[in-house]
Amino acid sequence: MTIVGKSKRSPTFRRNRWMLSAILAVIWLYTALPLFYVLVSATKSNNDLFTTFGLWFSDDFRLFENIGQVFSYQDGIFSRWLLNTIVYATVAGIGAALFSTMAGYALAKYDFRGKRLIFAIILGAVMIPQTALVVPLFLLMSKVGMVNTPWAVILPSLVYPPGVFLMRVYADDAIPNELIDAGRVDGAGEFHIFSALTLRLLMPGFATVLILSFVATWNNYFLPLVVLSSAEYFPVTVGLAQWYATATVGSGGGAALFTLVLAGALISIVPVIIAFIVMQRFWQGGLGAGGVKA
């Protein structure tokens, strides 16, 4: 974003740049500290994990062995878990973003009967905590034989109410009514107006809801825990938790898998980073010509 009238060399600009970068750097340190612990821990052996200084590496650097072990332990099921999670999160992310955008658009740009009621119901439903709904959901899905399948995770994850609200606000802001009216005057159908004219403007919002619901599904632990009983369908959250539980046992057979879990967690962050970087492209937004944000 260029600031008209101020060249990039002006002293005020450079001072601002340093100051703002410094502020961000401080915040960044706070964010990075726990992440650094994860990184450092994933390079250690189990015998070093609790017995060496937590925020620095040990003499026995084992990152690659640990990563190798992550992918080979239990017949390489981690790759399967990673694939599952990618599939669940991508399908749910795209679906949730699409349906939320359509719903938000409708709520923002149309006046229709029942609009307020629908709004209140969507918001009201979010007020009941997920912990109360997962087991009833399981029991209902059991009746139709849907449990222990990928659909048991994907379908519920397509529902992302915060996305609807976010898109409603976004559509209100980003789409001028004149654009829609102009489309109608030209004889375009409603769906054509949505897809050809407004969707482009909604892209930053769409991308945001996509990444948010992608990560929400990625992180979801409780739903898959209850509805899945076969390890081949587990997402990484449930799989890693299982490995972790094996370490804190009380019934024999316990294997200390801490570094395995830490390395697995580290690996599982990577696809999220990739998805995020890909999505960043869509944050270039703004109206029509001349509105390019760097």
Place this chain on the structure above:
Amino acid sequence: MTNDMKREFIQAMLNRRQLLQAAGAGTAAVALSGLGSAASAQEKVELTIWAWTPNTQSEIDLFTKAFPNISVKLENAGQGPDEYVKLRNAVRAGTGLPDVGQVEFTNIPGFRQLQALLDMGQYGANDVKDKFIDWTWASASEGDAVYGIPWDSGPMGILYRADVLDAHKIAVPKTWAEFAESSKALSKASPNTYLTNFGGTADGGWVIALLAQAGWKPFELNGTDLKLHLNDAIAKKWAVYWQDLIDANAVGVKTPVWTTDWFTGLDEGTYASWLTGAWGAVFIPQFAKKSNGHWRAAPLPQWEEGKYVSANLGGSTFAVFNTTKHPKEATQLAVFLGSDPETARLWNTKQFLFPVLKDLVADPELMSHKYDLYGGQAVNEIFVESAKHVDSSFQYAPFQDYLAGQVQQELSASIGGKGSLSDAFDRLQEVVSAYCSDQGYTVSQ
């Protein structure tokens, strides 16, 4: 099973024992497979088993070799409580239960209460009864009704740091009285060093096991009549004992077990001992470093000098769920996994499970392995002895998870400032009584 088949089964088992003594375990598989083809109708049967012990597939493979007409799908549906939640949900849904499942001793009564377990006694399970250490079998059966085939156990002992005790000239405590004295002496000599960490803040099961050692029998259940006396004299004695140590700052209470600080503390010597089951001995080497070579095992301290009463902490069984379409084959799977000699040996050598079979426990080669972490001590011998002295009359409640949770809650609350440990037991009695009344039992003291 027809009477003919039963007789054949028994004959095969008897033959197997003799064969074993003469020729070794390999033939057993042959005899058993003979048994398999005699007892089943040679149809292909598919079974599902839920188990969380790592590498269980190895033992399952032994089974499928012996019973080629039965294919087994192994699922790890979660460990302990996670698996039980899924099992209970499946019971409520009426569908989705596996044929066989790993169920800890503590949770057999709970699933019996839900009427989810198959009585394996009706399918010949009692034939292997004598191979098991008494209390392990008794914990999962009632008379001829068998609800769980014992798998592994956790006879308790004390794992201690010989270097820390030696440095402060403290002898290994043989009685609880000695334990208390040593705790106080250690903390006085070295602040921030404790003889042990109090496990009750994080682990209700630990408390219950130690109370069982003291003779605690907190309830009697007759149909729907429940006599409950959680705050009886034994509980109070135990509470007063540990409160004394807490007040003297002689036992660690700030760090719950199974946390990062606790692991570090064990290795650093902040906590000089761990009262735990046999599986603990195998667990420490996996994360310890500095303390390598300095650990030792000893019998659990005793309330009465000269006697030896032990307790069990942990241990699982193989249970069959009564929604199974193949009760006979499921029973065969459970019985095989629990009692087949080669398989049992593998559980011990591969997964380091502490055995429940009399033969294995008496096997000198297995039980006298010398561990480096323990300075060359053959620690299993301590636990073998311990296993012989576990009280077989202790019963777990049908609401054991709830009870263990409440024990942990009330003890933690007291340590957090809400009175003494004795008060905790009084509160426990109230809360659990209310809960059981709410659940429809007729509760009395």
Place this chain on the structure above:
Amino acid sequence: MAALKSRTRRYRVSKRLAPYLFLAPFALLFIAFLIAPMVYAFTLAIYKTTVVGGTRFVGAENFVRALSDPKFWQGVTVLLQFALIQIPGMVAVALLIALILDSGTVYAKSFFRVSLFLPYAVPAVIATLIWGYLYGPAFGPFTQLANLLGLPPPNFLTPGMMLPSIANIANWEYTGYQMIIYYAALQAIPADLEEAASMDGASSLIYALKVKLPLIVPMVVVTIIFSIIGSLQLFSEPYLLHNLSPTVINNAYTPNYYAYTLAFTNQQYNYSAAVSFVLGGVTAVISYAFMLIVNRGGRT
């Protein structure tokens, strides 16, 4: 004439039906996967299943019990304190970061964007290891640092520090999440507005505070509402800290945790459902109160 008429007729039907069609996919999934389980949970709440005695209809009994349960209200008090501590700080920092990133005057913008968002992507399972270490009263890094400097060690897990410690974890997890939303909202502001402001002599700071911020207020309000709802449903962080500090946190510390314990440890499913609904009711009251305060102008 006829051609025009048919076109307008098609247009009119389409316009009235359109919103419902746009809502349909979301609505169908919503009903199947949110409303249906909710109805089921409600039926759980009006019945009672006991180990002895089976299932019977009890009407409002479970709800009355929840409304008069001191554990429930203690939990609500904890939550209100928590929300007051946690939400303002998180929103302020997230806005700050978003505005800074949007201003374009920092180095390594993309790097900061990704890395500040990362905590949200870290699986919760290792949270016990992370915070068990960082908050460790005996061997944590802050304790070790304090020992090195001869200062008294900080204790993050005392009753007094517990809420800030939990708030800290929540902030760490969610600030990046909020930041992304605000950043995207800022992207919707056309760049020519800034040019105009600058030509009027406004500095970037004034522009940020007086123009950009007010423009994204609706988005901020939405995120605050969801943060309030999220705070009132607080579960994973107390659950995690229960393992680290069981003497301070019990398994009814927050109402949602209480409902979880009732269902999964106590097997009191009916009462658990009722507690969840009462919590939902409390959440609704507080959220709508907040929205009324904010929306005095009348925009829902």
